[in-house]
Amino acid sequence: MESEKRALDSILQKSVSHLIAQNRFPTLENLQALILSPESKFSNGSSNFDFTEAASFKTLLEINQKTSIFICSFMACRPILSLLSLEAELCSFLFSYGIAPFQPKQRLSNPEEIDIDDDAGTTEKNEQGSDPVECTSQTLVPRRRPCNFEHFGLGSLVRHPLLCDIFVAQSPIALSEEQVLMHLNSFPGSIDMFEFFLLKHYGATSVTKDLNVSLDLNGVNQHYQALRQIGEESRKKLLVANDLMVERSMPYISSTGISKSVSNLELSASIPERMPKPWDLKDVGRWGENLVYEYLKNMNPKATVIWMNKDGETKAPYDVKLMLAGENSLRQTRFVEVKTTRFKDKNVFELSYNEFMFMGDQGGRINYDIYRVYNAGDASNVYIEIVENVFEKVKNHMVRLCLAV
Numbered sequence: 001m002e003s004e005k006r007a008l009d010s011i012l013q014k015s016v017s018h019l020i021a022q023n024r025f026p027t028l029e030n031l032q033a034l035i036l037s038p039e040s041k042f043s044n045g046s047s048n049f050d051f052t053e054a055a056s057f058k059t060l061l062e063i064n065q066k067t068s069i070f071i072c073s074f075m076a077c078r079p080i081l082s083l084l085s086l087e088a089e090l091c092s093f094l095f096s097y098g099i100a101p102f103q104p105k106q107r108l109s110n111p112e113e114i115d116i117d118d119d120a121g122t123t124e125k126n127e128q129g130s131d132p133v134e135c136t137s138q139t140l141v142p143r144r145r146p147c148n149f150e151h152f153g154l155g156s157l158v159r160h161p162l163l164c165d166i167f168v169a170q171s172p173i174a175l176s177e178e179q180v181l182m183h184l185n186s187f188p189g190s191i192d193m194f195e196f197f198l199l200k201h202y203g204a205t206s207v208t209k210d211l212n213v214s215l216d217l218n219g220v221n222q223h224y225q226a227l228r229q230i231g232e233e234s235r236k237k238l239l240v241a242n243d244l245m246v247e248r249s250m251p252y253i254s255s256t257g258i259s260k261s262v263s264n265l266e267l268s269a270s271i272p273e274r275m276p277k278p279w280d281l282k283d284v285g286r287w288g289e290n291l292v293y294e295y296l297k298n299m300n301p302k303a304t305v306i307w308m309n310k311d312g313e314t315k316a317p318y319d320v321k322l323m324l325a326g327e328n329s330l331r332q333t334r335f336v337e338v339k340t341t342r343f344k345d346k347n348v349f350e351l352s353y354n355e356f357m358f359m360g361d362q363g364g365r366i367n368y369d370i371y372r373v374y375n376a377g378d379a380s381n382v383y384i385e386i387v388e389n390v391f392e393k394v395k396n397h398m399v400r401l402c403l404a405v
Contacts, residue, residue, distance in 0.1 A: 020155035079219020083212035102153035174212035270294035288340025288373035317358035364391035
């Protein structure tokens, strides 16, 4: 039986390698067509061959499913579709699930990787207390987050069926979403000339082929019109106002009154000394996490409070973990996701797929709370609304989910 499984595994891995060599993405459909074809050299044309019994099939299936889900979600909400940004965020998403490469022995010889911190149970701090390490029976190995999809053993992301009709190949001058936005923020002409401007600036003939960027001009135009309404001010002020207008584009929905408030006075001892840069949304978000972290420490002096992103973004599905003193059970641990806004009343915010799946883990028995920070960066007016046990409230129709289209 074990020898048969190894044989199946070998056939599956050779089939994946064959598709990659042909510049085809190893989807389950492509693999099935290749392996089960009458002239197949892998299964000898046997119609009884079942590659789902291979040991590595589960990993292959998981990478395929999560990649397709992520790409669909990414494409649905981004007016600027950058292959470079998509690939980086997809790799972070897959890494957050601890997904191993399909063919670890065929990893890139020098994949681009960067260190991240991780609070999972399989990691520890080294003696210097800085870099996370993964414990094995033999040694401590630094954990790293890949930035290149080929790390996962399924070839180039540009060959994925959802992307191959948009991008022809990986471009050597691929632009990130942030680079395109920076050009848009300083673009003086009309929006219908923006694509021509990018082509001229980079000496390209096609934004999709040469820059790996696809533009939804309707969505880009909304961003552009927000800029035009601000007036000619300094670049920094343009960015600040533009971020505010884009953030404000999400609607306000009447609340059902199931949250509890933490007033500005109650937060006075927890407000971080350093104020955030208002034009930097990531800095504003970290400020909100820091505020909630200090507040929970002050309110629970005997508990253990861990700020997941204190030393760097971990991509964890929660920002703060609160463990009550003397208790180790899951029921005595609260997982807190912090959602920060600079507005005083904007109660609609994004919830990632990763966060939603985590809160529903174990049938929603996890204590998953959302702390909504309003007026972030304004020490005199900041306050918090708390929704505890979010999944239970969603299930009982006390909290509503919405889609933005």
